[in-house]
Amino acid sequence: MDQQALLGLNPNADANFRQRALAYFEQLKVSQDAWHVCAEALAKGIYSDDHVKFFCFQVLEHQIKFRYAMLTAVQQQLVRETLMTWLQSQLMNAQPEKTFIRNKAAQVFALMFVMEYLTKWPKFFFDILTVVGLNPRGVDLYLRTLMAIDAEVVDRDIVHTGETCSLYLQETRRNTLIKDTMREQCIPSLVESWYEILHTYQHSNSELTCQCLEVVGAFVSWIDLSLIANDRFVNMLLGHMSVEVLREEACDCLFEIVNKGMDPIDKTKLVESLCQVLQAAGLFSIQQEEDVDFLARFSKLVNGMGQSLIISWSRLVKVSDMKGAQDTLQAIESKGPLMLQLLVHEDDDISSNIIGFCYDYLHILKQLPMLTDQQKSNVEAIMLAVMKKLTYDDEYNFESEGEDEAMFVEYRKQLKLLLDRLAQVSPELLLEAVRRVFNTAIQSWQCTAFMEVEVAIRLLYMLGEALPASHGAHFCGDVAKASALQDMMRTLVTSGVSEYRHASVVLEFFETVVRYDKFFTVEPQHIPHVLMAFLDHRGLRHSSPKVRSRTSYLFSRFVKTLHKHMSAFIEDILSRIQDLLELSPPENGFQALLSNDDQLFIFEAAGVLIVNSEYTAERKQALMKNLLTPLMEKFTILLDKLPMEQDEGRQAALADCLNHAVGFASRTSKAFSNKQTVKQCGCSEVYRDCLQTFLPALSCPVQKEVLRSGVRTFLHRMIICLEEEVLPFIPSASEHMLKDCEAKDLQEFIPLLNQITAKFKAQVSPFLQQVFMPLVQAIFEVLARPAEENDQNAALEKQMLRRSYFAFLQTVAGSGMSEIIGNQGVENVERVLFTVIQGAVDFPDPIAQKTCFIILSKLVELWGGKDGLVGFADFIYKHMVPACFLAPLKPTFDLADAQTVLVIFKLCISTPDCLHFQGPECIQYLQQEYLPSLQVSPEIIQEFCQALQQPDLKVFKNYLKIFFQRAKP
Known part of the structure; x- marks a missing residue:
């Protein structure tokens, strides 16, 4: 073996040696006879280094797992003999092998068992037990092997190696056969060996005894229970239950027996x-x-x-x-x-x-x-x-939860x-028990431990979901019929418990009053007290950031549901939250009470209070101006500073602050449902001023991605709130957003155009005519940019941009504005249509393909008749009809995939559309020219054309799927 490469197996070896060892392992895995060298090294004990021995087992494991069938009968016999020789050597070694080597050896034995037990090695267990006897080292390896066999054959949690369903089923059948054969041939002998091991080592070797108990627990689920659930076994297990080092494992073993x-x-x-x-x-x-x-x-x-x-x-x-x-x-x-x-x-x-x-x-x-x-x-x-x-x-740590x-x-x-x-x-029993605990804790909250007060309020909170409405989960205006819940809520809000010093109690108080907001509709006199709790040191100004953060969200919810009952003190609330609405520039070093995310909820609450107040439109306008003008003023100052800032970190912080300002203004508009309410409140002018203030950020030369994202979101909101009043701002905004853009910029800009197109249709037609080709060219340019071959992020961004582009074309065609495409000049129209054909056929992206076929179907409907777009009939025959066949015949087109089936459905619509608008010409073209060019037999051509002409689209859809399954190479 390569001694230099083996040096890299040591975890402390340097990177070069480790890399060489890895390469050597890959080399040995594919070698015809490398396993033989490793087997010999293990059988003869050539290497003393633990990592080399482990390495040899790994090579042997790979051979058995993936290349065993390639070995001759003699070689397979050699593997068996190697393992048994190694096992015998373990009984005589001065020191036992390290645990990680024993575990790997057990895995290799288990793999051999799976490969050979049913065919060449039926005496697997007999041979192993003959060698190990009751030798403690041998018993250890025997038990580890049994657990490895359980992992390979029985354990349902193990992810098996089958890459396909059929292979997985094949493994399942094999494993079932192995278990059936074991039950017939060797399970009684194995159970007897377990009893002997437990009996022999229960007082002298707790590790082996626990291992054996684990084996019994693992196997008991599928063997005859009477072999284990009998007097001698159970009495022994009960004896183990009184031995400190054994009883946990004995308990687990009994659990498995009971679960049988x-x-x-x-x-x-x-x-x-x-x-x-x-x-x-x-x-x-x-x-x-x-x-x-x-x-x-x-x-x-x-x-x-x-x-x-x-x-x-x-x-x-x-x-x-x-x-x-x-x-x-x-x-x-x-x-x-x-x-x-x-x-x-x-x-x-x-x-x-x-x-x-x-x-x-x-x-x-x-x-x-x-x-x-x-x-x-x-x-x-x-x-x-x-x-x-x-x-x-x-001991619960509320400030640093671990x-x-x-x-x-x-x-x-x-x-x-x-x-x-x-x-x-028993809802009545639960309600009475909670009521008792709650009243006891709340009536004496000043001298009761925080955990008891918290859990009392928590129980009241939990009743809301636990009890059905018929058992008091509703509130009633009639005091005589007031429910227990109503009584407890009254006690909660009048007890003063919101003053409790512990954060958990205060949070539970606010969570509960918001959950039971309906209580305040029947007893609105308590609203001012709860509002004060939200606004002072108990809520939004609490010493704990965690409380302030959660309270800001709960305050917003409380205001949204109960604003009708707050008319009398709206200006007082706005005055009290004024400092919480301030934008905090990064340079002032002041630690704001609320985070930017928390402030969003406060701005939304302020907007809800103003919009839903009973003030005149003029007063509402004034209040909204007071709310948003400071934001606009600070935004202008910070935007002027941003390009002059040299430090990138400071630039990012300023851009972040600007983005938050836009987000705050956008959040206030959540109070409006549509333009009518904006007009009624006299607030259109305020939001137009916001637009004029924020739009210059689009032309800022630095931090473009952050700034554009914020302004884009605001434009989306304004399209809903201002409707056509937003239109004058769109051309300029679009021009800036199409400059120097990346794939992500374009991908996020297109939904804005889709929203405008779908909402305003003909009103924006001149603008869309003007912006259409610049947008398309920008998209083509970004898609054409070269990227690293393995850059998955870039590939994904391009895929998402392509989808967005097709979604835009679908919106334009679907809004009845196909002339925007048709008026772009012959070359440009052709270019766009070819991209749709390309999307339908060439890219293995079912979502994009589906969209492309929807576009084609719509264009056939709009341009396919005699008075349609000049030259479109030729396009149908030359490109669209072939696309309907080429796409499903692609190897990447998965007919079993749900998204792909949707594409086929769109195909079904597109092909009859061609027939409808082109008449018999289309059938003749398919019969005489196109389908013969695909080498489709005359019988199938005739069958296809007949299916195409029958009126039931569903029948044609089913036929089409079968047609493509047959036609696929």
Whole structure:
């Protein structure tokens, strides 16, 4: 072997040596006999370096996996002998191999097993067990090999190597045959070997015992359960449950046994017998157990037993075996105390592992016609446990949330599902329990720990989704009929709890008042108090940035839903938020209270308040000017500064600030639904002023991408708000946006043109006539620019630009404005039409192809008649009809792909359109000229033309797909 290349296998080798080692490995993989050298090195123990030994196994693994069928029978025998020789050597070595080598060896043994067990090596396990006996090193390799075989043959989570569906099915059939043969020939012997290993090493070698338990757990899902679920095995496993180093793995093994699919009556008996011996062994005494890692595994086991019983109950009910169902239900009920102890355990992992059982148990109770006292008691106990476990602990870090905090958030989501299920079982009980907890905490919030106050408000918040409307999730103007929710909301907003110093309580307060905004429509007298909380140190001016940020969004929602009740204090609100609406240039060094994203919500809220107020149009106009004029003034100053700034970082910061100014103005327009409201409010002039202020940014020589993006977005909004008043600004804006543009610029500009075209149609026809060819030429120029062969980003940008270009042509044709294309001069029209044909045929992009066929179909409809565009009939025969055949016959055209089927559908429309507008000429052309030129047989030509002429488009569509499948080479 290349000794220099082998040096590069060491992780500490330099890059050149590592590169050489990699190249050497690739060389050996394709070599005819390199595997032989590696096999010999392993069998004779030539190399002592761990990385070289691992390398040899890798080469052997590749040979078995991908080139084994190419070996002769003698060579295959040599591979088997090499592996067995290496295995024997492990029993005598002074030191065991490193774990990573043993794992790789196990993988290679497993691959050999998969290749040979059914044909040439039926005694695979017998041979291995004969060699290893009960030698601890041999047993270790035997167990690792069994786990590797499980990964190859059984484990459903493993992604198999099949690249095609047929290969995957072939592997599945092979794996099924392997398992069937193992069940017949060797499983009893394997189970006996596991028992011997467990019996021999349970007191002397915990690592081997745990490995063996893992193997039993992995295999039990598909072997005869009676081989494992018997007195000698179960008694041994129970013995392991009391040994500290074994009990977690024993727990997992029992879990796999319990999860085994079987008859529901037998499953109930199995679970009950296990429970009896576990209880007799004292394992149900949760309070005495201090090992939380073990309890987490034990909780998972109890969850598995509970869910298995529930599945059995459901199956028995389904077949009307009421006696069996009743016995199983009693078995489920008997686990209630244990389930509750685990659910309420202070360790969240232990609690989380039992939630599935609780959830499914409640599902059973929901189906019962009446609950017993014990069942009601269980429901209440689960309810109290959920309320307790929802509570934050002292260690939760609200300012810097890490992995532990994220896990608790996920755990809370599980508890929320449990609360929803509780509401389905007994909504009255849940409502009463929440009411009790809520009132206790809120009435004495000043002297109650933050986590108890927070969870009390959180429970009120969660009731909104948990309870159906018939149980109080609505609010009523009649005080006599006021629901419990209404009472709690009144308590919440009048208690003063929004003054609580902890951020989590304040946030929960704001989340809840926004969720129950309907409460304020029936009791609007509370709105001023809540608004003040939003506006002062409790909300938008809170010391925590997290609270300020979330509150800005919630404030916007609160205003949007309740603005009708705020008319009396709109100007007061605007005055109080004035400083929060200021644009913060990067050079002032002032740390703003709100981020730019947060400010968007405040601007939107201000816009909503002004637009929906009861003021006169003049007053609304004045307020909107007061809101937007400072933005425009600062924008002009900063835009003048930008080209003079030399530092790129400062340039980017200034451009970002300018973009935010445009975004803020745009956000205020969200308050308008259409132009009518803009006119009614007298605000058209303000937004026209904004346009005049922002448009010069398009000609700024630096930071073009950022500035153009912001102004483009604003133009989109103004088309909706100002309608035709925006049109005078479009030509100038377009001219600037078409200068020095990249693919992305054009791609983002085209939707603006599409919006204008679709909305204004004939009104913008002169402008579109003028801009059409400059736009098309700009697109062609960008698409023609050379790019690096492997530059995927550039290729993707060009693909997206091409799609946008075709979408533009589709919009123009679909808006009844095909003359914009037709009036561009013969050469230009031809050029455009050829690009559409090219898009339909040459580019393997189903989305673009579909669009192109829509365009062609529309143009046939508009130009295909006798009075159509001059020369278009020739274009149909020479280019369009061939496109309808050439596209589906391309190797890249996937007839099984959903997008491609849509293209075919458009094809179906296009071809009959040709027939409709060109009459018998088209049929004659297909029969006598075009289809014969494709070497289509006369019979199929006749069949195709008949299908084309029948009136049912759906029938023709189905025929067409079959036609192309047959015609594909």
